[in-house]
Amino acid sequence: MTRYRVIWLLFLVTVVGALSSGRSLWWSFAGALFTLIVISVAWAWVSVNWLRLRRRTLTRAAQAGQTLEEEFILYNLSRIPKLWLEVRDYSTLPGHAASRVTGLIGAKQWRGWRTHTLCRERGRYNLGPVVVRSGDPLGIYQMERAIHRVHSILVYPATEDLREFPLPAGQLPGGDALRRRTHYVTTNAAGVRDYMNGDGINRIHWPISMKRNRLTVKEFELDPMSDLWILLDLQREAHVAAQTLEHTPDAAQSSAAQSSAAQPFTLPPATEEYAISMAASIAQHFLRQERAVGLIAYSRRREALASDRGERQYGKLMEMLSVLRAEGDVPFNRVLRAESPSLSRGSTIIAISPSTDLSWTGVAQHMTRAGLRMVAIVIDAQSFGGPEPCAPVAGALSEAGAIVRIVRRGESLANAIQQPVSQRRGRGSAFR
Secondary structure, eight states, X not given: OHHHHHHHHHHHHHHXXXXXHOOHHHHHHHHHHHHHHHHHHHHHHHHHXXXXXXXXXXXXXXXXXXXXXXXXXXEEOSSSOBSOEEEEEOOOSTTOOOOEEEOOBOTTOEEEEEEEXXXXXXXXXXXXXXXXXXXXTTSSOEEEEEEXXXXXXXXXXXXXXXXXXXXOOOOOOTTOOOOOEEXXXXXXXXXXEEOOTTOOXXXXXXXXXXXXXXXXXXXXXXXXXXXXXXXXXXXGGGOOBOSOOOOOOXXXXXXXXXXXXXXXXXXXXXXXXXXXXXXXXXXXXXXXXXXXXXXXEESSSEEEEEEEOSHHHHHHHHHHHHHOOSOBOSOHHHHXXXXXXXXXXXXXXXXXXXXXOTHHHHHHHHHHHTTOEEEEEEEOGGGGTOSSOSHHHHHXXXXXXXXXXXXXXXXXXXXXXXXXXXXXXXXXXXXX
């Protein structure tokens, strides 16, 4: 806009000169400058109008470590060519370099491009808005036009495939079977009934159907040992992050997304991200086995998802874990104490916490004595720069009857889960 101001200043000078001297040369200069200003403004206005921008994302949800691909097409709807256009994208997705400067776009023509962004951080982000800027050929005046079309994308937390997971042996006493019908196929058959539209073929009891001369299906009861509850510690004071965080410029992140093999995804060095990724990996593991999984976490408020199974439950869990942050004020021992009465006897509790406070180990001992089975995933905060080791907490939890696994910075979550600390040899991470 500096040239635009200079032209206006020269125009005012020529007008003053023409009025003071009355010579026609001054009036000619003033008319030429005024015409130049009008043409520049009109050209810039035409350049940013009669445009249509279409952006298409191939998916509405991605996962940390995956590449998000987005397609842009810029149409010129007028009969006047556009000499140049700058498309500036204001998306909130980190490293999403979608801004472009295009050259000549002829009448009724279009230009397109694609972006590939490596999703490095989980969360909910906005794609858009977009600002289109252009101007006259001399660069005297530039004009902007905002396109306020915005849609959101959800980046799921990173997960690892767990081949197995340690679960305590069943301790359900006789007479406590849970008499609750379910539409899922379990090991507890409750009886038979007549076939109804929508029943699966695998539920038909063929011997009884032949005796009754009509289709009969089996009914099942919910297995009381199949419910798993993930209790996630999101107290702000319990989590730490390493100080050596890597900040990659947008251009470098864009190139890394295009060559992800050279720079593979790594989990951010923070206990919060390791805990979230661990919860997502465990939920994925058991939901694939048709187990019922629920989640409870105390962030700014209590977040709870009732135990269920199937792809729909997986989507709910991943959506919740994508946006959860360690912003809570409730200590983990109070979380366990508050939630234990509502959990049915025989359920398995998977507690994930980086806390080195021994008070929550006492609550865990009380829960195991009350008939709840517990697996404790302890995030070693000291490996992330925390001041205290996790060995006392892990020892107390083991004495309380819980199965304990320790996860340290930079090591594979799958290796940490599948083997006790004493049996682990390698510390390679699947994210590295």
